[in-house]
Amino acid sequence: QSVVTQPPSASGTPGQRVTISCSGTDSNIGRDYVAWYQQLPQTAPKLLIYKNNQRPSGVPDRLSGSKSGTSAYLSISGLRSEDEADYYCVVWDDSLSGYVFGTGTKVTVL
Amino acid sequence: EVQLSESGGDLVQPGGSLRLSCAASGFTLARNWMHWVRHAPGKGLVWVSRMNPDGSVITHAGSVKGRFTISRDSPRNMLYLQMNSLRVEDTAVYYCVRDFTGPLDDWGQGTLVTVSS
Numbered sequence: 001q002s003v004v005t006q007p008p009s010a011s012g013t014p015g016q017r018v019t020i021s022c023s024g025t026d027s028n029i030g031r032d033y034v035a036w037y038q039q040l041p042q043t044a045p046k047l048l049i050y051k052n053n054q055r056p057s058g059v060p061d062r063l064s065g066s067k068s069g070t071s072a073y074l075s076i077s078g079l080r081s082e083d084e085a086d087y088y089c090v091v092w093d094d095s096l097s098g099y100v101f102g103t104g105t106k107v108t109v110l
Numbered sequence: 111e112v113q114l115s116e117s118g119g120d121l122v123q124p125g126g127s128l129r130l131s132c133a134a135s136g137f138t139l140a141r142n143w144m145h146w147v148r149h150a151p152g153k154g155l156v157w158v159s160r161m162n163p164d165g166s167v168i169t170h171a172g173s174v175k176g177r178f179t180i181s182r183d184s185p186r187n188m189l190y191l192q193m194n195s196l197r198v199e200d201t202a203v204y205y206c207v208r209d210f211t212g213p214l215d216d217w218g219q220g221t222l223v224t225v226s227s
Binding site for chain 2: 044050099101103
């Protein structure tokens with residue numbers, strides 16, 4: 001069981017804004033950067049956000065990240081059908097001396 | 111273009127061993143942090159191991175420590191994961207991953223390891 005938790009599911013209609021949370025502790029999110037990934041079925045994960053709120057080239061600006069205390073957030077605005085996927089946060093944990101992925105959130109576009 | 115291609119996944123009995131390989135192209139392995147990440151069927155992503163550019167820092171997740179070893183062949187630009195004392199719960203798709211701006215920027219397509227009797 002991961003020490004970093006996400007809601008198992010989130011949903012919205014096309015065009016809406018969806019926000020996913022990633023809740024950790026002082027030994028991980030409270031002290032280090034968070035990254036976010038999208039995983040479509042049967043494919044490798046794709047980096048969406050790094051260093052809490054930075055987007056790699058090619059990731060649209062309707063995706064944004066933020067962090068406050070021991071929680072981080074991924075927002076998807078202008079929701080599209082192709083956003084339907086699993087989303088994971090990841091962060092270094094000082095107590096475990098390793099990276100920890102969040103439990104994952106399945107986003108459904110209604 | 112950066113490419114990572116894993117191989118070596120197979121069906122193995124509990125207690126057995128397997129070595130996964132990752133062929134890198136488009137960049138030099140020895141200049142990047144490299145990782146192995148796994149994804150068990152129906153479960154979430156789990157970070158497994160990492161190695162720094164000069165090979166002086168190697169870290170493994172607690173669940174595989176003492177059983178798995180990450181290594182590299184720099185002249186061949188290859189990354190490896192030696193897996194010993196395999197357990198049913200090690201069944202997963204294993205990904206080779208590169209840090210760039212990241213962490214965990216560039217991913218291979220994965221290789222399936224099935225541990226079953």
